[in-house]
Amino acid sequence: MALEEKDLHELPVDETAESTDTAEPAKKERKPLKLPSIKFKRDSRRLRVGAAATVFTVVVIAAIFLLNVIVGIVEDRWPIAIDTTENQIYTLSDQATAYAKSVDKDVEIVVCADEATLSAPNTGMTEFNNMYLQLHAALDSFRSLSGGKISVKYIDLNEQPLEAATYTEMGATAGSVVIVCGENSRVLSLVEDFTNYSMEEVYMYSYYGQAVAVNSTVESALVTGINAVSGEKLAGVTVLTGHTPDTNAISALSEMLTKRGYAVEQVDITTMKEFSADSQLMVIPAPSEDYSEAEIKRIREWVENNNTYGHHLMVVKNPVGKTPNLDTYVQDTFGIQITGDIVYETNYNYIYSGNQSPIYSYADVAATDYAKAARVLAPINVHLKTVGTSQTITPLYTFPDTAMLYNLAEAEAKNEGEDYEPVKGAASDYPLVGAALSSIYTSNGNTHGIVLGSNSFLQAAVSLDENEELTVGVINAVLGSEDVIIELEDKVLSSADTLAVKSAGTALVVFVIFVILVPVGTLVACLLVFLKRRHL
């Protein structure tokens, strides 16, 4: 900073300096010493500049903070993002988008967890973190696309017990997703209903070194749930327990139907409880013991429904169950004979590779209105014969000409099957029928009977899409629900594909290159540069 003359005050007088003036010097007056005000001026300016800089800094920090707050608010309103996943899991499918826009009733979706559980998940498994993020994105999309008809809220059951009370009465627990419309409600589970495998199952598979394809069912679970509470009510399904049924088959079937919006009740036929008035399909799930005449009569009366029909029956056969009364009823009413033979496959291509047993085989499904052509797994399948003439009977799946028949009773009689050989069926029996749909048309109404010759078929449906699609397709067609139920495709979260490293040698080469050579090479390059600079 240059000194300005006007800033200078009088400088101190040097009394030791000689005077050069020849005339008689005048008496020097002592004036008080005054310090220059340069420092004060400089400090003042510095203070001003510093204060301005500080203010400017604070303003910029505040502006950046405000920018982010505004962007956050805008993003809540318009959550636009680029979905870089291979299967577009964060982008709502066209079907789900169209459905969300079509919702015309007020639907409330309550997630019984805080929002961070979905928006910043930490499950420890990438697939499930992605599923939670997908669910969070889907809920936002449903809310914005529905024009306010669908509302979403997050309630921590522990932190907000009063608010949560309404939903806990509906059966919600921590981690539930409750969908409510008026008086109707549906409770889904975060850990079970939004993926095809639960976390525990995936962990177990990975523990044994088996990769599984984890699919997200977020869209179908949400659409089915909203549809179930706000849309047309689906027919009820009654599953008869009692007489030692196959509980795995019950569990598999109930899961398939419940996630599509059906109300499934279980009634113990032996205690003669009433069936639900909404029920239109009765399921007899592979009992090991026979039904009594009185119970058969009760079932008959329910099916006939005072001659108005409209009630349908599904019988799942237990290959080792002894049920003559039930078998006779099925044959007399629906024209399907349940034989004592098991299908025995001789064609290697039809035998299930996971078991390698000839009685664990695949069957063919022909394309129909309710099922596409496919191959299903039908283990230990009882051979069915279509003998009725007054019914319309359609095979659901059949076994090829290479299949033979193995009679269990005869095999037991001959030293536990060791000396018993399977036999070829009659020419008219081929293709061998493993499951069939029988339809009775009357002037008063129609009724359908589904006969499945294998209880293991339903268990296999848990992991085989084709089995599930056939089961659900037939039931939807029988109950007339095809147009009501909305089926959405699952999205793959993680595929079961693995990297095929051909040999240990290849793995070693990769290790040497990327773990040793490349990093060490980089350090060697550093050393070379250093040495070169030393010699310059």
Add this chain to the structure above:
Amino acid sequence: MIAVFKREFQSLFTGPIAYFVWALMFFFAGLFFYSYNILGGLTTLTGVFDILYTISLMLVVPILTMRAFSEERRNRTDQALLTAPVSLTGIVMGKYLAMLLVFALGMAITLVLTVVIAMFGATPAWASILGNYLGLLLLGGNLIAAGMFFSTLTESQFISALLTFAFSFILLMFDSFASLFSNATWLVTAIEFLSVNTRYQAFAAGTISYGNVIYFLSMQALFLFLSVRVLDSRKWQ
């Protein structure tokens, strides 16, 4: 700015820093690639990006940025720099871009590993990998800008690295603080808003949202601005 960028980029390679940083990144990326992909059979680079995320926070950026301005101050070459015919913003941006480029090139190993995955017959999810790369680059840019700011505060490279490391550590643990203050909803919201981890995980999961991009860019701008302010204040001293 371009002259400063070129000078800084060159100096990173005439010294050991860039090589050491790259060696670190290549080593850990290679190790986790071998472990997760070759031995584990995974077809995605999730494990590699996870480790690059951690070591970027804890090791790479503190080492990369520790000498940005600290060394200049210690060697008294900062005076020449500050009086050069380049604006302070140009100086800061030039250094920042040089370090960012070194970081980006180090991360390019992930693209090489993706090609290796393709050579084994798997179909790499390129969009997802590029999304991860972008997220890590934005996060790295954040940390480099912060590291440069800390470097302007001290003439000790060690202290600069330590400050950057501490800052990165706090960022890494930030989400854990939310659970400590679960009763104070406003604080939890603020923590979640500021959480770098949450925003980065969105990129890793496969979404690129404009909110997260703006957040990272604005944080970089903030630290670069603060660096300029510190240098400017030194002019007046």
